[in-house]
Amino acid sequence: MTLRGRAVLITGASRGLGEALAREVGGRGARVVLVARDGAAVEAVAQDIRAHGGEAWSIAADVADKDAVHRVTGLATALAGPIDVLVHNASTLGPVPLSLLLDTDCEDLERAFAVNVVGPFRWTKVLAGSMALRGGGLVVHVSSDAAVEAYPTWGAYGASKAALDHLTRIWAAELEGTGVRFLGVDPGEMDTRMHAEAMPDADRSKLARPADVARAVADRIERAGESQSGARVALSASAEPSGLAVAS
Amino acid sequence: MLVVDPSNGCAEHARVAALPRYLRAGDLLVVNDAATIPASLRGETMGGEPLEVRLLSRRDDGTWRVVLFGRGDWRTRTEDRPAPPELAIGARLRVGGEVAEVASVSARSVRLVDLRFSAPSSSVWRAIYRAGAPVQYAYVRDALHLWDVQTAYAGEPLAVEMPSAGRPLSWSVLLELRRRGVALACVTHAAGLSSTGDEALDEALPLDEELVVSAATVRAVKETRARGGRVVAVGTSVVRALEGNAHAHRGELVATRMRTSLRIGPGFVPRIVSGLLSGVHERGTSHLDLVSAFVDGATLDEAYRSAEHEGYRIHELGDVCLVLDGALASDRAGLRPRSASVPAGLAEPLLRGASCAR
Ligand SMILES: NC(=O)c1ccc[n+]([C@@H]2O[C@H](COP(=O)([O-])OP(=O)(O)OC[C@H]3O[C@@H](n4cnc5c(N)ncnc54)[C@H](OP(=O)(O)O)[C@@H]3O)[C@@H](O)[C@H]2O)c1
Numbered sequence: 001m002t003l004r005g006r007a008v009l010i011t012g013a014s015r016g017l018g019e020a021l022a023r024e025v026g027g028r029g030a031r032v033v034l035v036a037r038d039g040a041a042v043e044a045v046a047q048d049i050r051a052h053g054g055e056a057w058s059i060a061a062d063v064a065d066k067d068a069v070h071r072v073t074g075l076a077t078a079l080a081g082p083i084d085v086l087v088h089n090a091s092t093l094g095p096v097p098l099s100l101l102l103d104t105d106c107e108d109l110e111r112a113f114a115v116n117v118v119g120p121f122r123w124t125k126v127l128a129g130s131m132a133l134r135g136g137g138l139v140v141h142v143s144s145d146a147a148v149e150a151y152p153t154w155g156a157y158g159a160s161k162a163a164l165d166h167l168t169r170i171w172a173a174e175l176e177g178t179g180v181r182f183l184g185v186d187p188g189e190m191d192t193r194m195h196a197e198a199m200p201d202a203d204r205s206k207l208a209r210p211a212d213v214a215r216a217v218a219d220r221i222e223r224a225g226e227s228q229s230g231a232r233v234a235l236s237a238s239a240e241p242s243g244l245a246v247a248s
Numbered sequence: 249m250l251v252v253d254p255s256n257g258c259a260e261h262a263r264v265a266a267l268p269r270y271l272r273a274g275d276l277l278v279v280n281d282a283a284t285i286p287a288s289l290r291g292e293t294m295g296g297e298p299l300e301v302r303l304l305s306r307r308d309d310g311t312w313r314v315v316l317f318g319r320g321d322w323r324t325r326t327e328d329r330p331a332p333p334e335l336a337i338g339a340r341l342r343v344g345g346e347v348a349e350v351a352s353v354s355a356r357s358v359r360l361v362d363l364r365f366s367a368p369s370s371s372v373w374r375a376i377y378r379a380g381a382p383v384q385y386a387y388v389r390d391a392l393h394l395w396d397v398q399t400a401y402a403g404e405p406l407a408v409e410m411p412s413a414g415r416p417l418s419w420s421v422l423l424e425l426r427r428r429g430v431a432l433a434c435v436t437h438a439a440g441l442s443s444t445g446d447e448a449l450d451e452a453l454p455l456d457e458e459l460v461v462s463a464a465t466v467r468a469v470k471e472t473r474a475r476g477g478r479v480v481a482v483g484t485s486v487v488r489a490l491e492g493n494a495h496a497h498r499g500e501l502v503a504t505r506m507r508t509s510l511r512i513g514p515g516f517v518p519r520i521v522s523g524l525l526s527g528v529h530e531r532g533t534s535h536l537d538l539v540s541a542f543v544d545g546a547t548l549d550e551a552y553r554s555a556e557h558e559g560y561r562i563h564e565l566g567d568v569c570l571v572l573d574g575a576l577a578s579d580r581a582g583l584r585p586r587s588a589s590v591p592a593g594l595a596e597p598l599l600r601g602a603s604c605a606r
Contacts, residue, residue: 074377074405
């Protein structure tokens with residue numbers, strides 16, 4: 001699938017990986033809808049994509065807000081056309097500094113699941129039926145190695161990402177044969193605000209640049225037909241520019 | 249679900265989950281995948297007089313054709329709503345936070361006007377999705393959410409009222425149909441308002457409605473006819489879209505985006521559609537007229553009486569009716585494919601045995 005002419009909806013597109021991916025797919029000719037809570041920040045990115053000749057629209061919304069789901073997906077479809085690719089990239093760590101599970105407030109764990117799991121579920125539920133009827137579409141879940149490794153203090157985030165990974169597989173199993181595909185992507189460690197908040201002392205020179213990871217994710221989207229639906233791919237970054245290795 | 253077989257006058261009651269029983273491998277089910285726009289917007293004249301704007305359709309020149317209502321909202325019965333202030337061409341309104349000018353007023357009714365918004369189309373869409381609410385009527389007590397009026401496969405927002413025949417179709421039913429060899433296809437049709445409170449205007453419903461038929465759907469219909477399958481429309485809007493399209497192209501279905509104002513009633517000979525799943529409609533509505541093109545009056549009357557007796561709910565959030573030649577005959581003749589993996593819901597016995605009008 002080439003991204004040219006496709007309608008792509010990306011959550012968490014005001015900064016970090018989401019911003020870089022919106023720029024990347026916009027540059028490849030997709031019609032991009034960018035979502036984040038901070039309306040001014042996400043509109044600035046959309047404006048810049050338009051200034052570079054792309055087609056982009058921003059919508060301010062919280063992915064965990066139940067009342068927003070149909071308003072955002074409906075508006076996105078009115079603006080960009082029926083959505084072909086949905087990228088669930090927005091995510092929360094919960095309060096930082098990260099804390100042990102025994103010290104985690106239940107409400108904070110609930111919030112992590114609301115943003116990282118229930119939100120993506122709701123948005124996919126609204127958009128994947130239309131994809132199935134049209135016979136094609138792709139849903140990407142941005143995951144993390146914290147979904148697989150049991151890192152102390154990453155409990156709320158890690159457990160929610162693990163649930164997201166399993167959602168990827170079950171969606172794929174249920175919609176097998178409809179043409180709607182699901183893909184989990186672990187982007188690896190990137191130099192973003194989220195990373196700085198979680199690990200303020202990290203050596204940033206060792207972290208991948210979101211733009212490089214975005215290129216790899218966009219390649220994956222264009223080649224999604226080649227891998228099994230429901231697969232989870234880990235993009236492992238190195239400090240070398242464009243030195244992204246892929247482990248499936 | 250009321251099931252009516254016009255070929256033998258038989259009818260029976262069943263659950264929607266049992267729909268796959270009444271279709272055969274090789275049939276094609278066509279749904280309307282239009283998402284429902286939150287088409288009711290509050291507005292006011294520049295003099296501060298409140299009104300309600302119900303969107304009907306976006307015109308090719310970028311204006312919106314709308315129906316205006318006076319003060320109040322859906323909680324008042326449509327026919328009891330005060331008339332809107334009379335507006336001349338050029339009058340300006342505030343609608344959902346945007347400014348619009350009356351571009352034309354219909355000769356049919358002063359309530360039917362075209363509005364030209366001063367903002368670009370993307371801003372108008374934002375206003376609609378920010379400030380709009382689903383069009384609804386007084387018989388439902390609570391305000392509807394946008395999710396209450398979407399089908400499980402809604403795509404492009406084009407309908408101003410829900411294409412409601414598809415409301416009870418879950419993906420478990422749709423995927424079961426597909427497993428049994430029934431093909432699925434869609435049209436996108438701008439299902440319009442069902443009532444305006446203005447008698448002259450109601451008489452003229454449905455007004456012209458936009459529709460999209462894709463190349464994939466044209467192909468699916470051709471293949472279905474070639475193998476002798478039946479084309480089953482979900483909703484009167486799908487019948488209007490397919491027959492309206494064929495009517496405009498000398499009987500052939502053509503992949504295109506167009507408008508139709510074709511009226512379908514008793515005596516209309518459908519060229520594409522073999523049968524339909526639709527709501528249980530109130531007598532005297534254009535919806536029921538359309539159903540009458542597929543079944544004789546006596547059979548429909550008898551079946552409807554039985555549905556009334558069973559307490560079926562009419563209106564768009566109510567029950568549904570399948571009218572399809574062979575729906576019950578094939579059952580009796582044992583032609584129905586009996587899959588070993590019938591999900592629990594499908595194995596459920598019929599609510600009531602079939603009764604036949606003749
Ligand atoms: N950075 C890493 O090293 C790393 C490693 C593994 C996985 N990941 C994953 O990669 C993805 C992107 O992370 P990132 O590092 O780019 O994060 P980031 O720089 O913090 O960006 C997060 C984006 O999501 C938006 N967002 C956050 N909460 C939201 C909500 N409730 N509703 C809507 N938008 C929301 C933010 O904008 P607003 O604040 O304006 O809403 C922002 O645009 C995430 O899924 C993350 O889990 C990152």
